[in-house]
Amino acid sequence: MDTKPVAELRRIANHVRRHVLEMINAAGSGHPGGSLSAADFTTALYYNHLSFKVDDPEWEGRDRVFWSKGHVAPLIYTIMSEVGYFDNEVLCTLRQLGSPLQGHPSADRCRGLEVSSGSLGQGLSVAVGTALGLRLKGSDARVYAIMGDGEQQEGQIWEAVMAGAHYRLDNLCAVLDLNRLQIDGFTSEVMNIDPITLKYQAFNWHVVEIDGHDMAQCLDAFEEAEGHKGGPTVIVANTVKGKGVSFMENVAGWHGKAPSDEELAAALGELEEEAKAL
């Protein structure tokens, strides 16, 4: 696979963040906070770890990504467009009538998506079933599930965690975007999910805890997950909600709000400054 050096991945992630904000601004609604927190490990995953063919989205040998936190649709669409699933121009149709880019991912309308998602807590279960199915078929393709930390409150997540370990699915890697915020506030105050790493360990998962904004750590974590045998791995990515835009960082209000034109200009200014430094 044609992989990219860390410095270039950082530049791509910066670019992705800008697209995400432009899309949400154009749509007038959407979810910037979680899209920005997940941008770095997503870039690492799509550019340096996944096997896929953009001109053949149903290629049997592809690695599968399940976006359990479907509300980060702007990030999903941006990264898919960046790697070539569809044209950049489609991005400005986000959330519009007739667009393939529905407010939450619709597999029926958008090529390259595995399943529709948006109702939280279901993606890890689908990933478990897929990993089990691939093993049954003798495939060595890998399966990834991207989860939010708020959705760890869903009971179904723990059904899936139990099943992933029960079936010893070492072709499965979950990523937990631990940005510590959900719509109503801090997860620790709304409904505490801690100690989250101990919980996964207690369920017999291999846990890799990283700084989810350190590109080198993200790459290493995916590598470690791939090398781990005998059971599933979860990458617990410590992240900052709204990462990259000072006034969005760690503010619950930016979970699902579009930036105004002025806010967009300020945010893009910050990201451009960051890009220059990269």
Place this chain on the structure above:
Amino acid sequence: MSKIASHLLYEYGKKLEAKPGRDGFGTALIELGRESTDVVVFDADLAKSTRTEWFWKEFPERFFDAGIAEQNMLCMCAGMARVGLIPFAATYGVFVAGRAWDQIRTTVCYTDLNVKIAGAHAGISVGPDGATHQALEDIALTRVLPNMTVLSPTDFEETRKAVHAAAALCGPVYIRFGREPTPVITGVDSPFEIGRAQVYREGSDVAIIATGPMVTPALDAAEELALEGIDARVINVHTIKPLDADLIAQAAAETGAIVTAEEHQVMAGFGGAVAEVVVQRCPVPMRFIGIQDRFGESGEPDELMEVFGLLPRDIKAAVHEVLKAK
């Protein structure tokens, strides 16, 4: 001369072999397992009850017990479908159509995935387990979902055929069937095609449109009504979605009165589905036999069928009533 369809084993008063619908399900799964290695089966700790245990014994590598975790089971099946396998998910109707409804809606139906869902222990005739285990809402919950096909076969043999037809269809399917042995009225040669209801008894005064195990009481009622000079048509609707609107509209036009019969809530259920066609295509008086907006309860199956008004005599009373409104 008999007005009963010639392919049927049914004859009024004749003692027929009784077998449970769930045995038809279990039998078909084994047949499918032998035909294709792509068929995989999931259960949620009820493999003995749903008869998936039969598949489990023959194909242990393709059977998965999800444990008591129905939501996870449905989504695991979605994953299996996504890699080209044909997953069947079985448990009691209440625990799948109810508890895992959002998983069926958003992951399975919205993505239009090839997942087959079996709702066992459907209807009041589940018996002593009582209301928590009697699925009386599953038709309503599943027929409201886009992309979903809803099957409600009448007996052992038709359940077997329905499971084969479901496997051959690409897309989500819900199949409901009962626990109790009921007379096997259809034969190996009785036709079965998804979406095509069947006239099981010719008649011109009234149409009794039934689904699932209620077809046999409907035929009994029709034969008894004939002695009173009332000529009742009986239609077996094994496919609740897509509904055979043409055959229902034709029955409405030719008989001018309809009684529906189901082991399910009449509100939003099968009777409601038939009424949606009748009011649009050919409005005629209707009456609804089924559960009348109440929960089930414990009791022997035959006691419950009586208490909840699901006997041939109840169908006959409804026919008398609807004929007065004609």
